[in-house]
Amino acid sequence: MAGRRRFLLLVCSFFLAVVVVTGGAIFLGPTLRTPQQVAADAAPPSPSLVTATVERRSLAEPVVLRGRLTAGRSRAITLPVAAVGANSVVTRLFVKPGDSVAEGRALLESSGKPMFAMKLPFPLYRDITTDARGPDVTAVQRMLRRVGYPVAVSGALDGQTRRHLSRFYHDRGYRIEDMDWQTGSGNANDSSPSAVWLPQSAALLIDKSGRRISKVGVRVGKVLDDPKLLLFELDQQAPTISAAIALDQRDLVNTGQEVQVTDDLTGETRTAEVASVGSQPQEGADGQVGFQVRCRFTEAPLEGASGSLRLEIRVATAEEVLAVPVSAVYSRPDGSTFVTVVDGSSRTNDIDMTAGRSAGGWVELREPTGPGLTEGVQVMVGELHSDR
Numbered sequence: 001m002a003g004r005r006r007f008l009l010l011v012c013s014f015f016l017a018v019v020v021v022t023g024g025a026i027f028l029g030p031t032l033r034t035p036q037q038v039a040a041d042a043a044p045p046s047p048s049l050v051t052a053t054v055e056r057r058s059l060a061e062p063v064v065l066r067g068r069l070t071a072g073r074s075r076a077i078t079l080p081v082a083a084v085g086a087n088s089v090v091t092r093l094f095v096k097p098g099d100s101v102a103e104g105r106a107l108l109e110s111s112g113k114p115m116f117a118m119k120l121p122f123p124l125y126r127d128i129t130t131d132a133r134g135p136d137v138t139a140v141q142r143m144l145r146r147v148g149y150p151v152a153v154s155g156a157l158d159g160q161t162r163r164h165l166s167r168f169y170h171d172r173g174y175r176i177e178d179m180d181w182q183t184g185s186g187n188a189n190d191s192s193p194s195a196v197w198l199p200q201s202a203a204l205l206i207d208k209s210g211r212r213i214s215k216v217g218v219r220v221g222k223v224l225d226d227p228k229l230l231l232f233e234l235d236q237q238a239p240t241i242s243a244a245i246a247l248d249q250r251d252l253v254n255t256g257q258e259v260q261v262t263d264d265l266t267g268e269t270r271t272a273e274v275a276s277v278g279s280q281p282q283e284g285a286d287g288q289v290g291f292q293v294r295c296r297f298t299e300a301p302l303e304g305a306s307g308s309l310r311l312e313i314r315v316a317t318a319e320e321v322l323a324v325p326v327s328a329v330y331s332r333p334d335g336s337t338f339v340t341v342v343d344g345s346s347r348t349n350d351i352d353m354t355a356g357r358s359a360g361g362w363v364e365l366r367e368p369t370g371p372g373l374t375e376g377v378q379v380m381v382g383e384l385h386s387d388r
């Protein structure tokens with residue numbers, strides 16, 4: 001009986017040992033490696049090639065300049081000195097922004113009396129009275145002739161000139177005899193020297209007919225007591241940008257090229273175009289001597305720019321060229337250059353090339369190129385390694 005028990009105990013011990021060994025193998029097996037496996041796992045992975053495509057493209061590199069904003073030109077119509085006074089009040093306005101100003105047109109009324117646009121060589125320096133003589137009378141007679149009244153240019157305010165002045169007022173809705181300019185008899189038909197036929201305050205000077213009003217500086221009820229008062233602004237143009245370009249960049253910039261304008265202070269940007277490039281060197285906004293470049297906005301202009309503007313002028317080659325990224329070009333100790341073409345199986349082939357123009361991170365492949373270096377092929381720009 002005792003022998004039987006020892007036999008059973010030996011059998012159980014054997015099976016228990018088998019289970020322990022098998023389980024240990026199962027759990028420890030994945031971590032058990034040969035020395036060859038350990039060395040292989042420690043080696044760095046094979047690098048993968050980074051490639052780019054050979055392209056036909058225009059090479060563009062912006063020309064960067066410093067510029068300043070210049071207010072658009074305009075023509076001002078100012079208040080005649082004789083019209084200044086506490087009793088001079090705007091009672092009517094006949095024009096608004098966008099209207100054309102023709103010579104002889106009434107632009108406003110001051111205390112019920114009209115003020116006309118006149119192209120005169122100088123402001124009237126006195127009231128034009130009966131039998132007045134002088135260059136001011138000559139200027140008024142020529143004005144009357146330009147607006148359609150056949151007055152003889154005699155330099156004297158004779159009866160013919162007075163009649164045409166009356167017609168001038170009548171055709172514009174006024175009767176000259178209703179005006180209270182007279183300082184003597186009070187009758188404009190009176191031939192006494194005191195009768196005023198055209199007061200100096202009635203003439204608003206313009207340089208030519210056809211300009212358009214861009215701004216009206218007064219309103220009905222405005223008291224004209226400020227001698228510096230601006231009545232109207234004519235033909236105000238959009239602001240422009242000016243800069244100077246160096247001689248070696250002069251041939252790169254032409255009219256019509258796109259310009260990105262950036263205000264350094266606010267970071268605000270606008271699109272413009274090159275309007276003109278000067279032919280004679282002069283001092284630019286940065287104090288450097290160069291050729292004057294003027295640009296105009298092609299969208300809403302910058303308002304209240306800080307004065308420090310960065311201009312990027314897009315410059316492009318006239319034709320497309322075969323090009324690769326600059327990082328694809330390698331050089332040898334002897335100074336020759338080449339690119340490495342990569343085929344679909346990641347095989348590489350070094351091909352000699354001659355570099356041409358470069359711009360924007362690309363370089364031209366001067367033709368003729370080596371065999372197989374054509375548009376669409378892949379060239380190596382580097383190798384990608386794991387961080388391990």
